[in-house]
Amino acid sequence: MNLLHEAVADAVTRAARTLVLSGDCPTARAVVAGLQRRHDDLAVLWLDAHGDFNTPAISTSGYLGGMALAMLTGRTPDLFDDTLGLRPVPETGVVLADARDLDPAEHDALAGSHVRRVPLDPVAITSALDRLGSVPVYLHLDIDVIDSAELSGARFPSGPGPSLVQVEESLAAASATADIAGACIACAWLPEHVNDLSSRQTITRVAAALGAGLAWHEPAGG
Template identity: 70%
Template sequence: MADDRNGNWDVIAVPWHLDEHIPEFPIPANATETICPSLPEGAVPARMALLHQEVADAVARAARPLVLSGDCPSAWGVVAGLQRRDRDVAVVWLDAHGDFNTPTITTSGYLGGMALATLTGRTPELSSDGLGLRPVADTNIVLADARDLDPAERDALTASQVRRTPADPAALTRALDYVGHLPVYLHLDIDVIDSAELPGLRFPSGPGPSLTQIEECLAAVCATADVRAAYIACAWLPDRVSDQTTREAISRLTRALGADVAWHQ
């Protein structure tokens, strides 16, 4: 059941970065569910697959899921959960990075840098068959900002049909015209925000949109599109993720979505 205190959002906490639990992750007092499975020893992708299965199950149960996570790849579970109810979904992805690398072109091997590419079906080796994730068509994806790209990643995006736009409310509203009336998954990696405003980010990308501008972007997407699920990748360093400034930023961003998170004293 949705919690009316959250503006009809079900807040789901996923306190993980890849397969690593984040004990200090800020879990709202009014979260409806926290995903914290006991993962067996093994390869990172296999452990992530089990985590994402639980995420997908939680999303499928929720009326309108709002996921707070420590990374971007848990989005695979969110989209898989949504696809159990909706045949096709559109993706609006706000991020300083493209997350469009693949195992073939990555220079770092970092799985978080492949999150959006995996949603499009470009990295089938990373997506567990048991998850049931179906590729999202490039034409149903809007990527906002993505100012920090690897050269091969930039080429891959240029060759794709992913629609790119500035992280600007009016530009995002115009871009949504191209995805029609599909239900939308709205994804935000907080590193899209100017790193001077948000200290302690895992992957700071320098000057960028202000927190206020990103709040306006979220509100604009929610006002324009049928947003069925939203996601905030709280990608701060583990020793900074529980800071008071972090909680304040999360509170502001969730309010822009129409949710109202509460924190334990």
């Protein structure tokens, strides 16, 4: 993972405004490390059905994807060798939207943290970003934040939640309010759904809400 993340961080460093499409959330550590090479300060807006705030000490599964936001805030210092130069983001600079599906110990960790939790709606997100001031923002979207009834094929569905339209409106509001230095869309699909039309349409719509147009190419062989 370090080898992959080093390559991602280098690519992010070279890009003027980054949008990363990833199959998991831990890639965020690479994106943030790359952005930190160009920005002294960086805040985080994390839109996710899960908190991703577990650590090896409290995780019941050991799943790295459930630790991704904790990685950014410095709560997992021994999880990876420090090859990226990632600097912990202060918890006061982190906004977590939705996070409706939390493990008990994760819930307690968030409650005892300085992470700001908000509903996933444009007004709440705009207000939280205004409180951060003019600091550049890394925006992270896990597609499982979308209501499971509208999202077929997600690897970790989390039941009722914000509609795709609400997510689009929230992303547009964030883009209009903050200096989005870079973004990542984490797309953890079941393998058979990775390239289907519905998945592509969802990714295309949320990317468009961030001001990015995507062009899809068929993989070699069909």
